[in-house]
Amino acid sequence: MYAKLETRTFLAMLVGVSLAFVLLMKPFFGPIFWAVAIALIFHPVQQLLVRKLGNRPNLNALITLVTCMVIVVIPVLVLVTSLIAEGVGLYQQIQSGEIRPGEYIDRVNKSFPAIQAFLGQFNLDFAEIRDRAVSVFVGGSQFLAKQALGVGQNTFQFFLGLALMIYLAFFLLRDGSKLVELLIQALPLGDERERLLFAKFAEVTRATVKGNLLIAIIQGALGGLIFWILGISGALLWGVVMAIVSLLPAVGAALVWVPAAIYLAAIGDVVEAVVLTVFGVVVIGLADNLLRPVLVGRDTKLPDYIVLLSTLGGIVMFGINGFVMGPLVAALFMAFWGIFIREFGEGAHAHQAQERPDSDDPVG
Incomplete structure (x- = not known):
C-alpha cells in the first residue's frame, strides 16, 4: 500500500514538474520548433557527412548547420527584410495618397459593369465589398508597417530567438539520435x-x-x-x-x-x-x-x-x-x-x- 502511494506521488510530481518545464519553455516555443524542424530536415545531410567524413559529431553537425544557414536562414532574413521595407513603402504611399485602392476598384467596376450586376443577383452591395477590400488592403500594409516597427524595437529579442534556434539546432543535429533513444526508454508505449x-x-x-x-x-x-x-x-x-x-x-x-x-x-x-x-x-x-x-x-x-x-x-x-x-x-x-x-x-x-x-x- 505504501509502495503504491510512493509510486503515485512520484508520478504526480513527475507530471507537475514536466508541466512546469513546458510552461518555462513556452516563451521559446518558436525557436525550439524551428530548431527541431531544421534537425529533421537536414538529418539526411548529416548522415551523408557521416559516411564521407566518419563519426565526427561536432564537425558534421557544424557543417550541416552552416549549410542550413547558407541555404535557408540567411536568404529568409534577407527576404523578410526586403518584404518589410516594401510593406512600409506601400503603407507610406497609401497614407500620402500616391496609391488609392478605392479608385482602382472603381475603375474595374467602370470597365466591367457586369460585375456589379452579377453581385446584385445575390443581394451583394458592391460599395460595401469595395469598402471592405480597401480596408483589408490598408490593414495589410499597416500590419507590415507595425511589424517593421516591432522588429526595430525588439531587435535584441529577435536575434536572441534566432541565436537560440541555431544553438539548439546544432545540438539536435549532433545528439538527436541519442535524445530519441532516451525518449524511447522513458516513454511507456x-x-x-x-x-x-x-x-x-x-x-x-x-x-x-x-x-x-x-x-x-x-x-x-x-x-x-x-x-x-x-x-x-x-x-x-x-x-x-x-x-x-x-x-x-x-x-x-x-x-x-x-x-x-x-x-x-x-x-x-x-x-x-x-x-x-x-x-x-x-x-x-x-x-x-x-x-x-x-x-x-x-x-x-x-x-x-x-x-x-x-x-x-x-x-x-x-x-x-x-x-x-x-x-x-x-x-x-x-x-x-x-x-x-x-x-x-x-x-x-x-x-x-x-x-x-x-x-x-x-x-x-
Missing part, C-alpha cells in the same frame, strides 16, 4: 510503437515543412517573376504575399494574381492580363499539383479542407508560425489515428476472426 511514432513524426515534419514551404516559395517566386516581367509595382511584396496565401488550398496564389489580371484588363492592358492569366493557370497553378505529390508524398497529404482549417487555426493559435504548425499538428493527428486504427483495429478484427470459427464449429 512499447519500444516498437514508439519507434514507429517517432519515424512518423519525422516523416510528417519533413513533408509538411519542406514540402509545403518549398512549394509556397516556388509559387511565390513564379508569381513575383511574372509581376516583375509585366512591370507591376511591388513585385517582391506580391510574390511573398502569393507564397503565403499559396499555403491555403483551392484558392492559394490566385487570390493575388486574379485581381491583378482583372485590373490590367480594366485599364486596357489586355495582352498583359492574358499573359498573367495564362501564366497563373498553367505555371503557378500546375506547380502545386505537380510538385506536391513528389515533395510531400501521397501518404502524408491532407485533404484540402483539413489543410485550410488547420492553417487558419494554426495562425490563430501560434501566430505566423501557424502556417506550418497548424497543418503539422493536423498531419500528426491523422498519423496517430492511422497507427491506432491499423494496430488496434486490425488486431481486434483478427482476434474476432480467430474466435468465430471455434464458436461456429459443431465439433469443438
Whole structure:
C-alpha cells in the first residue's frame, strides 16, 4: 500500500514538474520548433557527412548547420527584410495618397459593369465589398508597417530567438539520435510503437515543412517573376504575399494574381492580363499539383479542407508560425489515428476472426 502511494506521488510530481518545464519553455516555443524542424530536415545531410567524413559529431553537425544557414536562414532574413521595407513603402504611399485602392476598384467596376450586376443577383452591395477590400488592403500594409516597427524595437529579442534556434539546432543535429533513444526508454508505449511514432513524426515534419514551404516559395517566386516581367509595382511584396496565401488550398496564389489580371484588363492592358492569366493557370497553378505529390508524398497529404482549417487555426493559435504548425499538428493527428486504427483495429478484427470459427464449429 505504501509502495503504491510512493509510486503515485512520484508520478504526480513527475507530471507537475514536466508541466512546469513546458510552461518555462513556452516563451521559446518558436525557436525550439524551428530548431527541431531544421534537425529533421537536414538529418539526411548529416548522415551523408557521416559516411564521407566518419563519426565526427561536432564537425558534421557544424557543417550541416552552416549549410542550413547558407541555404535557408540567411536568404529568409534577407527576404523578410526586403518584404518589410516594401510593406512600409506601400503603407507610406497609401497614407500620402500616391496609391488609392478605392479608385482602382472603381475603375474595374467602370470597365466591367457586369460585375456589379452579377453581385446584385445575390443581394451583394458592391460599395460595401469595395469598402471592405480597401480596408483589408490598408490593414495589410499597416500590419507590415507595425511589424517593421516591432522588429526595430525588439531587435535584441529577435536575434536572441534566432541565436537560440541555431544553438539548439546544432545540438539536435549532433545528439538527436541519442535524445530519441532516451525518449524511447522513458516513454511507456512499447519500444516498437514508439519507434514507429517517432519515424512518423519525422516523416510528417519533413513533408509538411519542406514540402509545403518549398512549394509556397516556388509559387511565390513564379508569381513575383511574372509581376516583375509585366512591370507591376511591388513585385517582391506580391510574390511573398502569393507564397503565403499559396499555403491555403483551392484558392492559394490566385487570390493575388486574379485581381491583378482583372485590373490590367480594366485599364486596357489586355495582352498583359492574358499573359498573367495564362501564366497563373498553367505555371503557378500546375506547380502545386505537380510538385506536391513528389515533395510531400501521397501518404502524408491532407485533404484540402483539413489543410485550410488547420492553417487558419494554426495562425490563430501560434501566430505566423501557424502556417506550418497548424497543418503539422493536423498531419500528426491523422498519423496517430492511422497507427491506432491499423494496430488496434486490425488486431481486434483478427482476434474476432480467430474466435468465430471455434464458436461456429459443431465439433469443438
